Amino acid sequence: MSVLRFAVLGLLAAEPRTGYRLAAQMKASTDFFWTARHSQIYATLAALEAEGLVCHAVLAGPGPRENKSYRVTDPGLAELRDWLRSPERPRAERDEFVLKVSSMWLLSPGEARALVQRHRDLHATRLEDYTRIDVGDDESLGPGTPEFATFATLQAGIGYERHRVAWCDWLLGRLPD
Amino acid sequence: MSVLRFAVLGLLAAEPRTGYRLAAQMKASTDFFWTARHSQIYATLAALEAEGLVCHAVLAGPGPRENKSYRVTDPGLAELRDWLRSPERPRAERDEFVLKVSSMWLLSPGEARALVQRHRDLHATRLEDYTRIDVGDDESLGPGTPEFATFATLQAGIGYERHRVAWCDWLLGRLPD
DNA sequence: AGGGGCATGTAAAGAGTTACATGATTCT
DNA sequence: AGAATCATGTAACTCTTTACATGCCCCT
Numbered sequence: 456m457s458v459l460r461f462a463v464l465g466l467l468a469a470e471p472r473t474g475y476r477l478a479a480q481m482k483a484s485t486d487f488f489w490t491a492r493h494s495q496i497y498a499t500l501a502a503l504e505a506e507g508l509v510c511h512a513v514l515a516g517p518g519p520r521e522n523k524s525y526r527v528t529d530p531g532l533a534e535l536r537d538w539l540r541s542p543e544r545p546r547a548e549r550d551e552f553v554l555k556v557s558s559m560w561l562l563s564p565g566e567a568r569a570l571v572q573r574h575r576d577l578h579a580t581r582l583e584d585y586t587r588i589d590v591g592d593d594e595s596l597g598p599g600t601p602e603f604a605t606f607a608t609l610q611a612g613i614g615y616e617r618h619r620v621a622w623c624d625w626l627l628g629r630l631p632d
Numbered sequence: 633m634s635v636l637r638f639a640v641l642g643l644l645a646a647e648p649r650t651g652y653r654l655a656a657q658m659k660a661s662t663d664f665f666w667t668a669r670h671s672q673i674y675a676t677l678a679a680l681e682a683e684g685l686v687c688h689a690v691l692a693g694p695g696p697r698e699n700k701s702y703r704v705t706d707p708g709l710a711e712l713r714d715w716l717r718s719p720e721r722p723r724a725e726r727d728e729f730v731l732k733v734s735s736m737w738l739l740s741p742g743e744a745r746a747l748v749q750r751h752r753d754l755h756a757t758r759l760e761d762y763t764r765i766d767v768g769d770d771e772s773l774g775p776g777t778p779e780f781a782t783f784a785t786l787q788a789g790i791g792y793e794r795h796r797v798a799w800c801d802w803l804l805g806r807l808p809d
Numbered sequence: 810a811g812g813g814g815c816a817t818g819t820a821a822a823g824a825g826t827t828a829c830a831t832g833a834t835t836c837t
Numbered sequence: 838a839g840a841a842t843c844a845t846g847t848a849a850c851t852c853t854t855t856a857c858a859t860g861c862c863c864c865t
Contacts, residue, residue, distance in 0.1 A: 458728055459852085465735035475816050488730035492854065497818060522816065532738070539739055539747065543728045547825085551635055551720045553665035553788050558642035559781045561709070562716055570716065598744070598807050604736045607806075611730050611799050618795040621786070622788050629784075630775050634824085652844050669826065674846060699844065724853085 460508075463499050464527055464535045467509060469601045471526035474500055484605065487612050500525055508534055513607045556626070564631050571630065575623035582616035583607060637685075639666045640676050641704055644686060646778045647692055651677055661782065664789050665669045680685065685711055733803070741764035741808050752800035759793035762786060 466472065466480055477500075478493040491499075500523075503509040508531030511523040526533070552574050557566050588609060590596070596603040643649065643657055654677075655670040668676070677700075680686040685708030688700040704712070729751050736744050765786060767773070773780040 457852085458726070458731070459672070461735070462731055465731070465738075468735065468738060473816070474818090475814095479815095485731070485734060487725055488727040488734075490724045490726075493816090493824080494855085495853065506837095515796050535735065536738055539732055539735060540743060542750070542837095543732070546726065546728060547667045548664055549635070549667075550665040550788075551721065551723060553785050554639055554642070554662070555663075555716055555720070556788070557662060557781050557785050558645065558712065558716060559646060559784070560776050560778050561642075561713055564776065566717060573719070599737050599741065601737050603806075607736070607803055608730050608734050610802065611727075611733070614795045614799045615792075617720070618791045622791045625787065628785055629780075636824085650844070651846095652842095655841095670844090671827085671846080671848095672825065678846095 458489070459491055459495060459499050460503060461538045462536060463496065463503065464508065464531055465510070465526055467527045468532060471524050473522060473524055477525075485608075488608060502553060504529065507531075552588060568627065568630050568632070571623050571626050575627065578616050578623065580617040582613065582620060583614060585613045635666070636668055636672060636676050636679060638712060638715045639668070640673065640680065641685065644702055644704045645709060645712060648701050650699060650701055654702075662785075665785060680708065681793055684708075726800065745807050745809070748800050748803050752804065753799060755793050755796040755800065759790065759797060761792045762793060 462481070462485065464477050466477055466485070470492060470598065472480065474493065474497050478491070481490055481496075499511065500511075504511065504525075507528060509525050509527055511525045512605065514522045514524050555570060562570065590602065590606045593606055596606055639658065639662065640654065643654055643662070649657065651670065651674050655668070655673050658667055658673075677686065677688075681688065681702075684705060686702050686704055688702045691699045691701050732747060736747065739747065767779065767783045767786060770783055773783055
């Protein structure tokens with residue numbers, strides 16, 4: 456729960472939400488750099504509340520259970536800021552495609568090309584999708600706003616996809632037909 | 633164990649090794665796209681052997697226990713090729729730094745700059761490290777060789793670090809002093 | 810009347826990390 | 838003599854995914 460805690464706190468800091476909305480928001484906006492299933496989110500919310508970092512108000516709503524709108528408390532906001540200031544502990548990268556490339560020599564030239572081409576198409580599509588997302592008048596976005604932060608993460612995604620496509624193109628250029 | 637299996641099979645396909653050497657090799661060469669601790673590797677080797685995908689020969693060597701040199705069997709090589717040809721199942725990306733950037737608006741401008749600057753320096757250093765690694769006369773490396781595959785993964789690393797540094801520089805350019 | 814969205818949880822299994830445990834050979 | 842390297846395993850714990858479970862409200 457160590458990093459997910461802060462993903463949850465960060466989203467709640469921008470706007471109070473139910474666990475369900477939180478899961479939907481992560482799926483929609485932070486999906487390419489952090490995701491969690493609702494099962495994990497509900498557990499995290501309960502743990503954060505036990506520590507006094509978030510609290511909830513029960514609202515009327517659908518369903519057989521309570522409808523809980525969570526918000527960050529002052530201690531929660533302080534914890535979030537502490538995390539932002541602390542160094543990231545290194546995390547193991549895991550990239551199945553690069554792993555495949557490292558064993559690419561076991562395939563025929565045609566199969567190797569197909570492997571890379573498939574991956575290239577995937578990332579080219581994703582790049583187009585990201586480029587289509589319009590965050591509005593980007594130049595006027597003030598740094599220090601949640602909107603600019605979201606725009607900045609999108610730029611990270613676009614840069615990453617561009618690098619991926621370029622690398623695949625370089626690889627295809629070196630692989631024989 | 634599902635993907636780690638293939639990391640292990642791939643390395644053993646290039647050259648038979650002990651579990652210890654396998655762990656050292658992963659740490660040294662595949663670390664930036666796939667890692668595993670020795671505890672995980674020994675468990676995976678045992679599972680692969682139970683399925684008949686690898687086998688071992690006991691050699692004389694140091695230590696209180698047997699010294700097992702593992703190699704891939706024909707069924708193991710076939711499984712590895714099947715995996716290479718199959719589509720990657722999407723994996724959740726997890727990037728703590730981009731997550732921090734998404735909550736960057738909670739920091740003062742100075743603190744936000746410090747956060748990004750620290751990260752930029754880290755990746756600039758890593759880029760230099762990768763650039764210094766000399767895989768030899770790259771142009772002459774025949775595609776279809778393990779050496780070219782290793783060279784290609786290194787290019788992926790270099791491209792990634794370059795993109796990271798460029799993105800941090802762009803961010804620093806937009807963040808006020 | 811039925812389907813989709815909203816909503817909250819639990820349980821089990823899989824993947825990965827950290828810590829514990831042992832001991833011979835080789836190099837300085 | 839002591840340190841580093843080679844070597845193999847187990848146990849406990851954390852994090853993440855997948856599956857199970859429930860049921861109201863709104864729209865067509």
